[in-house]
Amino acid sequence: FFPFASSSYFVTGSKDTNVKLWDYRYSHCIGMYKGHEASISSLKYSPDGLWIASGDEDGCVKIWDLRVGRMIHVFDKLHKGAVTSIQFHPLVFLLASSGTDNKINILDLERFSIISQIDTDKSIIRCLQFNDKGDVLYGGGNDYLGVYGVEPTRVCDSVVVKWGNMNELVVKDNRIVGASHLLTDVSTWLINLPEEYPFKNQFSPPDKSSKTNTMFTRDTSVRKSFNKQKSREMIKPKTNMKLIDESEIDIDDENQTVINNVHDYHSVFKPNRTCKYGYFI
Template identity: 35%
Template sequence: LWDLRTGRQLKEFTEHKRAATVIEFHPHEFLLASGSADRTVHFWDLESFQLVSSTEPSMSSIRCLKFGTDGQCLFTGCQDVLKVHCWEPARTLDTVSTSWGKIHDFAIAANQLIGASSSGSVVSVYVCDTTRIKPYGSVNQFMHGNSTRKSFSTKDSVKKASISVKTIEDDKSGTDPEDDVTIAEILNVTDYRDVFQPHRS
């Protein structure tokens, strides 16, 4: 691990028994995951530089790593296998058999994990629905306290809603109108207080 500003090495992690093949930083925490040809994944605390935990060996070398966008788990790619891990304590949440062979890389977007592999001059792309994989697929979306909304933002200011009506013939965008996010704006502060702030006796 290096400090690029000073060009100084901060730490050398030596616990893998064979060559390290891939690393991935956690999106929100000081945590690093490393995969290796020894078929394990190590999780490192980047504040103490200590080993947090290690996974049990997979069937083959670890070729890809990607933390979930919420940082809840780590997806690992091996030959024909996708696994999902957490690290405190280290355990496997799910194992999915695939046909992607020696996977080269994958990415996560819109509840899909998209993997790419190659053989000779052929590049193949594979898609996994993460909503059917634990821990995401293990949650009943209709349980009390779970929201079924696709997205929301607490940072953006509220903006005025606009509705655009198009006939099928006029609409050439090819998109579903329900996919467009509309946000309402309350211009009068008094109206805002009347609607959103509780009345106290």
């Protein structure tokens, strides 16, 4: 779904290799993006809602710009296998991807390059999630939770958990909520980080005097940041269908119509103008 609650857009991907944009106000597809050659395996909106990242079963990740309605970059064969998850950094222009090749890639979305790569030999990562500050990346796999530092990239800890096949992670207010499935069972799990943080000793407070400190802080990172407030006002995906919000419709006297009797055929279907001489082509 679109990252802002005020919008009615959502995006889907499937085995037909197409990324589709929907507006539930119209109950049908309002835009289609073609370019993948394999089934779509992962999709994510950027935090500002202007981009979509899509991954497929051939290991490719593509970036789409909704403002122009086209693909702006492809990371070809990023993984030696299917892409299992992609996740935008919550603050700056970074993207994380995981695949069946047991790799996690950190991508720079300004230069469209690979910054670093993490080996996850213990398990295939099925879902990725940054914490609110963006300095920690969590990866969920089969009975496995990995904890990774972002810049510099490092493995901070790995935790064995009996969660089955982890499919989704959400990190909010120092808590991790996970959803997993095993056969016909679906489970949800909660970790309270302040109380059960098994890797709390792995993270030391950043040295403010160090010139190599790269911990993320809003408006201070050297990387370009997502402007969520501006995007909330300007986002209008380019599609084949013109979208008009009710609040933006300029109603004048000519468009105002009052029908006193809805059962009177001539009142309902009364023309606005009459052309006495003319012809149809």
